[in-house]
Amino acid sequence: xxxxxxxxxxxxxxxxxxxxxxxxxxxxxxxxxxxxxxxxxxxxxxxxxxxxxxxxxxxxxxxxxxxxxxxxxxxxxxxxxxxxxxxxxxxxxxxxxxxxxxxxxxxxxxxxxxxxxxxxxxxxxxxxxxxxxxxxxxxxxxxxxxxxxxxxxxxxxxxxxxxxxxxxxxxxxxxxxxxxxxxxxxxxxxxxxxxxxxxxxxxxxxxxxxxxxxxxxxxxxxxxxxxxxxxxxxxxxxxxxxxxxxxxxxxxxxxxxxxxxxxx
Amino acid sequence: xxxxxxxxxxxxxxxxxxxxxxxxxxxxxxxxxxxxxxxxxxxxxxxxxxxxxxxxxxxxxxxxxxxxxxxxxxxxxxxxxxxxxxxxxxxxxxxxxxxxxxxxxxxxxxxxxxxxxxxxxxxxxxxxxxxxxxxxxxxxxxxxxxxxxxxxxxxxxxxxxxxxxxxxxxxxxxxxxxxxxxxxxxxxxxxxxxxxxxxxxxxxxxxxxxxxxxxxxxxxxxxxxxxxxxxxxxxxxxxxxxxxxxxxxxxxxxxxxxxxxxxxxxxxxxxxxxxxxxxxxx
Numbered sequence: 001x002x003x004x005x006x007x008x009x010x011x012x013x014x015x016x017x018x019x020x021x022x023x024x025x026x027x028x029x030x031x032x033x034x035x036x037x038x039x040x041x042x043x044x045x046x047x048x049x050x051x052x053x054x055x056x057x058x059x060x061x062x063x064x065x066x067x068x069x070x071x072x073x074x075x076x077x078x079x080x081x082x083x084x085x086x087x088x089x090x091x092x093x094x095x096x097x098x099x100x101x102x103x104x105x106x107x108x109x110x111x112x113x114x115x116x117x118x119x120x121x122x123x124x125x126x127x128x129x130x131x132x133x134x135x136x137x138x139x140x141x142x143x144x145x146x147x148x149x150x151x152x153x154x155x156x157x158x159x160x161x162x163x164x165x166x167x168x169x170x171x172x173x174x175x176x177x178x179x180x181x182x183x184x185x186x187x188x189x190x191x192x193x194x195x196x197x198x199x200x201x202x203x204x205x206x207x208x209x210x211x212x213x214x215x216x217x218x219x220x221x222x223x224x225x226x227x228x229x230x231x232x233x234x235x236x237x238x239x240x241x242x243x244x245x246x247x248x249x250x251x252x253x254x255x256x257x258x259x260x261x262x263x264x
Numbered sequence: 265x266x267x268x269x270x271x272x273x274x275x276x277x278x279x280x281x282x283x284x285x286x287x288x289x290x291x292x293x294x295x296x297x298x299x300x301x302x303x304x305x306x307x308x309x310x311x312x313x314x315x316x317x318x319x320x321x322x323x324x325x326x327x328x329x330x331x332x333x334x335x336x337x338x339x340x341x342x343x344x345x346x347x348x349x350x351x352x353x354x355x356x357x358x359x360x361x362x363x364x365x366x367x368x369x370x371x372x373x374x375x376x377x378x379x380x381x382x383x384x385x386x387x388x389x390x391x392x393x394x395x396x397x398x399x400x401x402x403x404x405x406x407x408x409x410x411x412x413x414x415x416x417x418x419x420x421x422x423x424x425x426x427x428x429x430x431x432x433x434x435x436x437x438x439x440x441x442x443x444x445x446x447x448x449x450x451x452x453x454x455x456x457x458x459x460x461x462x463x464x465x466x467x468x469x470x471x472x473x474x475x476x477x478x479x480x481x482x483x484x485x486x487x488x489x490x491x492x493x494x495x496x497x498x499x500x501x502x503x504x505x506x507x508x509x510x511x512x513x514x515x516x517x518x519x520x521x522x523x524x525x526x527x528x529x530x531x532x533x534x535x536x537x538x539x540x541x542x543x544x545x546x
Binding site for chain 2: 149151152154155156157158159160161165169170173176
């Protein structure tokens with residue numbers, strides 16, 4: 001595979017920016033001799049990352065589990081709600097404001113409440129992840145279920161298709177690509193939700209996610225480790241996003257492939 | 265078989281005084297104005313007319329997808345409406361402008377879909393009918409499991425025609441099926457339609473704005489303008505027709521005749537429209 005100049009620029013320029021940023025960061029720390037409690041240099045952060053890598057890995061695993069369970073719950077329940085919405089405009093009109101409420105409620109504000117109700121445990125973390133990540137699924141899948149190509153709808157109507165057949169054989173398969181789109185957004189949100197919830201769970205429980213150890217690092221003023229944990233959070237988000245993307249690509253590539261023949 | 269002659273003269277599709285107005289808030293547009301149309305059983309009739317004259321709407325009314333405001337639409341004496349009984353519905357099939365294949369289903373799964381929706385897809389009869397049709401429209405068995413995204417525009421349309429015929433309808437309605445295809449492909453598919461109509465004895469109502477296609481395919485051309493059938497022409501060429509007809513001088517002459525008719529009826533309708541708007545504004 002040969003890279004064109006343009007492709008090279010697309011790949012290399014973000015990397016160059018990153019490099020530049022890291023160098024400036026390092027120089028700033030050096031020249032002003034900033035204490036590492038305030039701002040550690042990138043090298044110190046990297047060292048810290050390496051030192052606590054097993055702790056981070058274990059914490060990431062715990063957080064990943066919560067985020068994945070949350071994301072799966074969002075996918076399942078969000079899709080079910082979307083199906084209900086697609087079948088009844090009354091339900092849609094009556095409940096949609098509350099779905100928007102889910103989207104606009106400041107998650108940081110209700111996380112403490114959920115902990116009181118549900119406890120310092122895995123379930124609470126998942127619950128927060130679901131609340132923050134379910135909206136994109138509901139809104140995308142609902143619009144996918146409702147915006148069916150007119151010709152395809154007429155095709156089904158002309159065969160006297162029942163509501164159920166229309167849903168199972170037409171609406172749901174057609175909405176699958178919208179589900180993937182929604183999940184792409186939700187995957188990042190689920191990770192955020194899990195970590196935010198973990199902040200509040202803190203060390204009081206027997207729970208050890210990324211958010212939990214971050215609060216611990218903060219309490220100990222171990223800034224390099226805190227920033228290393230931040231890197232882990234980012235990597236976790238990217239990881240989950242990539243999984244969803246991969247899933248979507250394998251599922252949808254065949255349908256949407258447009259290359260092929262021009263004529264017979 | 266003594267009733268062949270009798271049958272041949274029967275009207276399969278009948279539209280009497282069909283009117284339809286689309287209302288959208290305060291604005292309303294009269295799409296069909298007390299339109300009359302008869303289609304003889306076994307014939308191919310083309311609806312020819314400019315864009316926006318109501319061709320596709322009429323087709324959808326006959327398909328029972330839209331109800332008309334007043335008038336009567338019947339297929340073999342059975343009234344057509346959104347709530348028509350299944351046995352009437354089963355007589356009608358539709359080929360859409362874009363092939364309208366379900367992208368997540370293979371060619372075979374698309375063709376069997378209408379039978380599936382009727383719960384007949386496990387019957388040997390429907391399966392063998394689908395197999396036969398796929399062969400007629402020119403699918404090699406190795407292509408039956410391809411997805412629509414792997415097919416060319418022409419092959420998609422062939423699959424779409426096979427699907428429409430898979431329930432052996434009496435009436436096939438086609439809404440500008442070949443509009444997006446190039447001329448060579450279009451004429452190939454015209455020949456395919458002709459052979460299907462003779463093999464399956466299917467009555468077809470075909471919407472197009474391609475004059476050559478209209479002449480080549482049909483027994484009759486109904487020129488449509490502003491919501492009415494302005495003129496009906498009986499096409500004077502015998503069946504079976506083949507590609508030689510297209511290059512004959514008679515064809516060219518008739519092409520000119522139809523074109524004039526089309527222009528004349530469009531202009532006539534325009535002047536009537538102008539008059540009526542003038543009168544109503546006075």
